[in-house]
Amino acid sequence: MTAFDLTGKVALVTGGNGGIGLGMAKGLVDAGALVMVAGRNAEKNRGAVEALGAKADAIAADLTEGSGAKAAVAAAVQKFGRLDIVVNNAGTNIRRAPQDYSLEEWHSVLNINLTSMFLCCQAAYPHLRERGGKIINIGSMMSIFGASFAAPYGASKGAVVQLTKSLAIAWAPDKIQVNAVLPGWIDTDLTKGARQEISGLHEKVLARSPAGRWGNPGDMAGIAVFLASPASDFITGTAIPVDGGYSAQG
Numbered sequence: 009m010t011a012f013d014l015t016g017k018v019a020l021v022t023g024g025n026g027g028i029g030l031g032m033a034k035g036l037v038d039a040g041a042l043v044m045v046a047g048r049n050a051e052k053n054r055g056a057v058e059a060l061g062a063k064a065d066a067i068a069a070d071l072t073e074g075s076g077a078k079a080a081v082a083a084a085v086q087k088f089g090r091l092d093i094v095v096n097n098a099g100t101n102i103r104r105a106p107q108d109y110s111l112e113e114w115h116s117v118l119n120i121n122l123t124s125m126f127l128c129c130q131a132a133y134p135h136l137r138e139r140g141g142k143i144i145n146i147g148s149m150m151s152i153f154g155a156s157f158a159a160p161y162g163a164s165k166g167a168v169v170q171l172t173k174s175l176a177i178a179w180a181p182d183k184i185q186v187n188a189v190l191p192g193w194i195d196t197d198l199t200k201g202a203r204q205e206i207s208g209l210h211e212k213v214l215a216r217s218p219a220g221r222w223g224n225p226g227d228m229a230g231i232a233v234f235l236a237s238p239a240s241d242f243i244t245g246t247a248i249p250v251d252g253g254y255s256a257q258g
């Protein structure tokens with residue numbers, strides 16, 4: 009058994025039916041974990057379970073509702089008998105000039121990116137504290153930088169880092185480590201939309217990234233395994249960029 013072995017551990021991956029969440033879920037399954045995926049779209053959920061194989065299942069849930077978050081946690085515990093790891097990855101963006109957002113749009117982005125994370129952490133806590141556990145919260149480059157077209161998204165992703173620190177401090181005595189991951193520009197449905205809406209984005213990302221490429225969901229698997237495993241037991245309250253060097257460039 010290596011320090012990265014997740015055999016016997018159970019993970020809930022929100023938004024694990026595609027993109028970064030599915031990339032992380034694959035990493036966790038490959039390391040031995042059993043994975044419950046939670047997303048609203050039943051068809052995407054089915055596709056994810058097919059891709060992940062027998063060690064995975066899925067629940068259709070809207071995580072912006074307290075009942076959805078509780079149902080997702082309960083599904084993982086009922087199916088696999090325990091809960092050790094939560095990857096809070098569900099997220100969205102609405103791109104506009106700041107002055108053009110409706111209040112409904114503002115709340116919608118904050119609810120998915122931030123409130124659902126908090127609700128899932130609250131629902132998971134009683135289970136994680138039984139044996140200690142791992143929470144991995146997905147931030148963004150916009151946890152660090154602003155963007156003219158993403159005011160609520162940036163506000164939510166900045167808050168993800170501060171929420172992560174507060175939970176890390178509060179739950180350290182329970183042996184629960186809470187960390188954030190800040191992905192760079194990763195090729196997913198979310199960023200396909202961004203590339204259509206923001207002219208020149210694709211080339212700007214290439215020009216700024218020392219790695220010289222966009223990331224892919226598979227690039228997110230290693231950090232998920234590391235932060236879910238005993239190898240990271242002394243790491244908590246951090247925010248780790250996984251960005252091909254994008255945030256290192258001034």
Ligand code: NDP
Nearest residue numbers: 023027028047048049070071098099148191193194196198
């Ligand atoms: P996708 O659009 O591919 O994935 C978003 C996921 O969130 C989907 O699985 C979606 O499932 C789920 N989701 C959205 N709303 C809800 C909800 N209310 N309840 C439950 N699930 C929900 O995008 P990415 O993979 O790119 O994004 C994943 C995360 O990574 C997000 O938090 C995003 O902000 C972050 N990120 C992405 C970057 C990138 O470059 N791609 C960069 C930095 C951060 P369903 O539709 O079935 O509900």
